[in-house]
Amino acid sequence: MEIIRVEKLSKNYKALKALDEVSFSIKEGELFGLLGVNGAGKTTLIRILSGLAKKSGGDAVVDGHPLSEIDEIKKIIDISPQETSVAMNLTVKENLFFFESLYGSHDEEYFNKIVDSFSLKEILNKRAKTLSGGWQRRLSIAVALISKPKILFLDEPTLGLDVLIRRELWKIIKSLKGETTIVLTSHYLEEIEALCDRVAILSSGHLLDIGTVEEIKEHAKVNSFEEAFVKIVGGDIK
Amino acid sequence: MKKVILFAKRNLTEMIRDPLLYIFCVGFPIFMILMFNVILHYIPDGQSPIFYEKSLIPGIVMFSYSLLMLMSSLLISKDRQSAFLKRLFSSPLKAYQFILGYLIPFIIVGLCQTVICIVSGYISGLISGRGFVDFGNACLLFIEMLPMMVICISLGMIFGTILNDKSSPAVSSIFICASGILGGAWMPLDTMGNFEKACGFLPFYESTYLGRCITGATHTPIDEATTLNPVIYNFSDRGTLYLALMIAYMVVLVSLSLFAFTNKMKKDIS
Numbered sequence A: 001m002e003i004i005r006v007e008k009l010s011k012n013y014k015a016l017k018a019l020d021e022v023s024f025s026i027k028e029g030e031l032f033g034l035l036g037v038n039g040a041g042k043t044t045l046i047r048i049l050s051g052l053a054k055k056s057g058g059d060a061v062v063d064g065h066p067l068s069e070i071d072e073i074k075k076i077i078d079i080s081p082q083e084t085s086v087a088m089n090l091t092v093k094e095n096l097f098f099f100e101s102l103y104g105s106h107d108e109e110y111f112n113k114i115v116d117s118f119s120l121k122e123i124l125n126k127r128a129k130t131l132s133g134g135w136q137r138r139l140s141i142a143v144a145l146i147s148k149p150k151i152l153f154l155d156e157p158t159l160g161l162d163v164l165i166r167r168e169l170w171k172i173i174k175s176l177k178g179e180t181t182i183v184l185t186s187h188y189l190e191e192i193e194a195l196c197d198r199v200a201i202l203s204s205g206h207l208l209d210i211g212t213v214e215e216i217k218e219h220a221k222v223n224s225f226e227e228a229f230v231k232i233v234g235g236d237i238k
Numbered sequence B: 001m002k003k004v005i006l007f008a009k010r011n012l013t014e015m016i017r018d019p020l021l022y023i024f025c026v027g028f029p030i031f032m033i034l035m036f037n038v039i040l041h042y043i044p045d046g047q048s049p050i051f052y053e054k055s056l057i058p059g060i061v062m063f064s065y066s067l068l069m070l071m072s073s074l075l076i077s078k079d080r081q082s083a084f085l086k087r088l089f090s091s092p093l094k095a096y097q098f099i100l101g102y103l104i105p106f107i108i109v110g111l112c113q114t115v116i117c118i119v120s121g122y123i124s125g126l127i128s129g130r131g132f133v134d135f136g137n138a139c140l141l142f143i144e145m146l147p148m149m150v151i152c153i154s155l156g157m158i159f160g161t162i163l164n165d166k167s168s169p170a171v172s173s174i175f176i177c178a179s180g181i182l183g184g185a186w187m188p189l190d191t192m193g194n195f196e197k198a199c200g201f202l203p204f205y206e207s208t209y210l211g212r213c214i215t216g217a218t219h220t221p222i223d224e225a226t227t228l229n230p231v232i233y234n235f236s237d238r239g240t241l242y243l244a245l246m247i248a249y250m251v252v253l254v255s256l257s258l259f260a261f262t263n264k265m266k267k268d269i270s
């Protein structure tokens, strides 16, 4: 069953077409990847779907609600933005509580589960600003999950993190597969390859291809995902 | 309402953990009271009743709110800078819930400040033997100052909303200076004729004036007659006008801050 359908969605910033009539759909429970180089329009797409930006044209239906019913959509989604976004003067625990209560009520079991899977137990009482960048990002993703969203948007979740932390985050994200529909953006090919059920390739606001990693390799008639990406995006990478 | 309280609690926690709060909002007013006691020590008796508790405390309370304005403009402009607030825009929180969530903790801090200033004034009046006010009038003073508190918080919220975290404290400092001087906290405006009248139309002096009417403060002597027979601040002089003005400022500025924030939120989501 599809949970997000994007139909000819466009976004213009003055003369710049950040998104140009993009259409595709995402199935419930899927871990869906948006792949594209910097400036492709990934963040713009996620911002529109989560009510942080207005569309210029087209529409999207999220869990049965068109974008005009964004207040309804906001109740079932959560987003971990590109920048780490937690309350820096609150402790890890307070951050988790804050975001949990913002959307609903406290569920001790689920709360502990999130704390466990993100290994936050030891730092529960530390203030967010005292954590390292990697741990702040971890917390930022954890607070997005604590509200039990039906759909979770992860915008460049491992941007700027070192390899080890990235691998660990991958593990966590993989473990969430199936329960929550996850839309993840990245410009790291290996990240998309490692995690995503299906991928959409965006370039300069256009959707160039969509499918599983295998399908995309087939479309491009090459053996590696990287070659396929280069071939599809073509002139955009020099 | 639950979400408002939740957000208010976060903002209060944020402030309580900021050492600036204690320096500015608690330490500074107390420091002022101490300093004026020292100054009074070196001035002949009866020359400067503006530094007596009855006159000084309403001014200090008013001035302490301008520091609250600084705090609120700082918190909001910093929040806007961080991705935290942007993320909240994608949560079910509505614009009015944001405003209330900011307003409530500042009011709580402001109420504490007022109590601290009044109690310090009482203690200072007791020690110096000049006296201050009885409990009833202290309560009245407390209530009279509330509109001024809301005025300052609203101003801070407006600055925090329309300016970034570099320029909002700068603009707030201008207003802090203005409130110190034009609010008549330690400037004997009552000897300045038309200048005093002009200040009466700005949003600072009214609260000081009205507060002095409540404490029964005496005007600064301007000649021998008034030195011998000090004139008491009188509500029937300009009280009604000032009260009306103060409330008008409050209504206008609260509406403005609502408008500014809603507008900014809409603009950020575009």
Ligand SMILES: Nc1ncnc2c1ncn2[C@@H]1O[C@H](COP(=O)(O)OP(=O)(O)O)[C@@H](O)[C@H]1O
Residues within 6 Å of the ligand: A013, A016, A018, A036, A037, A038, A039, A040, A041, A042, A043, A044, A045
């Ligand atoms: N608020 C904005 N104003 C003007 N241009 C913008 C704005 N946000 C994004 N853009 C432009 O839209 C394009 C897509 O940006 P973005 O969605 O952030 O790309 P990505 O997330 O794929 O790196 C870029 O060219 C970017 O410069």
Ligand SMILES: [Mg+2]
Residues within 6 Å of the ligand: A039, A042, A043, A044, A082, A155, A156
């Ligand atoms: Mg991006």
